[in-house]
Amino acid sequence: MSRSSYRDIQDEVSRRIQERIWQPGEIIPSEVELAKEFDCARVTINRALRALAETGVLDRKRKAGTRVSLNPVRKATLEIPVVRLEIEARGGEYRHGVLQSERVVASPTLRARMDLEDGTEVLHLRCLHLSDGQPYLYEDRWVNLATVPEILTESFEKISANEWLVQNTPFTRGDIAFLSQEADADDAEALGINKGAALFIIERLTWHLDRAITLVRLAYPPGYRMTTQI
Amino acid sequence: MSRSSYRDIQDEVSRRIQERIWQPGEIIPSEVELAKEFDCARVTINRALRALAETGVLDRKRKAGTRVSLNPVRKATLEIPVVRLEIEARGGEYRHGVLQSERVVASPTLRARMDLEDGTEVLHLRCLHLSDGQPYLYEDRWVNLATVPEILTESFEKISANEWLVQNTPFTRGDIAFLSQEADADDAEALGINKGAALFIIERLTWHLDRAITLVRLAYPPGYRMTTQI
């Protein structure tokens, strides 16, 4: 085989794994050997194998060598865009409305969740995002005013809290959960659906270093599908 | 700054983005300039920036240069393990039972979904996965017998269909969807919950080249949270 790019090598290695030429659990040739076979620099092999290891089909260890994964962990990468862009990408016209915007002292539950000190104030926002005038997403958000006081100056008439935070508040870490919940009275009213309907929920808690920025619960009405490819 | 590794550079660039030293939308110095600043090879800068671009915080274009993303797409990577390992990782004792295993001709709906020819046979499996004896996940699966006839020889007493397929049927591509659904009578009976409860559903369709391998619907009872970090 003549000079190969790392993509060619990636494809060829993938093929050998898929066709069981290299069995699950088996050690594949070392980088040096593969470099000889493909007549390329070792770094090129390294890049190809490293990329495959990142996707989970190879396990690599120094000295031990590179193995075909026994239980390839299937990794699905979900892209979580700004709501406005998500709607516009689907061809909908975006609008949003603020249902509530209230400055309150954090409840004990919220304090525990966001690791806040006693008496910390938060901004409680409830927003509805619409696509072509139809409810698309109901957002219930708490923003830590100890870390993001500037948010009080924003009315969210032009830009949603979602987007404002993405653009103005860099974060270092985020915990995210996907789950199902039955719609409560609030959800039902906001989204214009029946109480008890099965909602798709995304909960996200973002941090800047050790300090919580915002906790948000996004509720999508029945029928919403979050999709991706493996 | 003296000789740096690509990780140091990654961290430093991240810091400059987080601290708004480099503003969203702004073009950052070119690889050549950064290589001078950090006193390292350009490849090292390239690797650091490429990794950051993969996470979505940078946008790179030839000639145009590298910009700090205006709307960093937050990418959440979900790891989808074999059910047994997921349960065992949580400290549960895994068991599974086959509720149904039936060879049938694919319905028109299924044919459309899996792009099957008229008259194609499929194996319809319904399984329940248990953690410490409690229903954990209800699996409803169709396997294309035109691509995976060997599956008929397997009884799934020792190993679940899930695990058998992962280990025996390499795939090239998978479509995956996450959604919510109300439990129907079947779901309710299998999982021992009330009809109408909000289920967390994963639908996955896997392909080998152009041929469908299996379509599966995984139903998790209320309370299940799929979590990850950003």
Add this chain to the structure above:
DNA sequence: GAGTGGTCTAGACCACTCT
């Protein structure tokens, strides 16, 4: 046309970990 990122090479040293 020119400047940027994309990639490759050949060689080197290091870090880990297996035996």
Add this chain to the structure above:
DNA sequence: GAGTGGTCTAGACCACTCA
């Protein structure tokens, strides 16, 4: 101790795309 992957370097050419 030895073999593997991890990473870095200096230089090179290419591909894209902006002006």
